[in-house]
Structures are given as structure tokens and as C-alpha cells.
Amino acid sequence: MLRLTAKATQFGHKTFTSWLIESAGTVPIKRAKDAPDGKVDNTDVMEFLKQVSRTFPFAILGIGNITV
DSSP states (O other), X not given: OOOOEEEGGGSSOSSHHHHHHHHTTOEEEOOGGGSTTSXXXXXXXXXXXXXXXXXXXXXXXXXXXXXX
């Protein structure tokens, strides 16, 4: 099983790209620079990824920094 992550701003649009990202079971990661107050909470996402990793190995690859 492949579990993808993408920045949360890619979700919820009525575009093919957004549909494809969501249909693939991609997990949204919130970025501090996308939040009005600069604060994000990815606790639920990281907990979900920990649960998935107990069954399926995974790697997080990306460009930039994620604030957890």
C-alpha cells in the first residue's frame, strides 16, 4: 500500500488534480505558512501515519519543512 501526503491546500477544489489527490487516499499536511496565524496542528495526521506504519512501511519524502 502506498500512502501519499500533500499540502492541505490541494484538497477540496473542483479540479481534476484535487480529485486525483483525494481519490488516491492522500493525507493532507497543514503548513504554517498557509495558516493565517502561522500555527498548525498535524497531530491527527501524524497519529494516522503512525497507525499505518504499524501495518505498512512508509517513508515521508518532500521538499521544505513541516511544522508538527
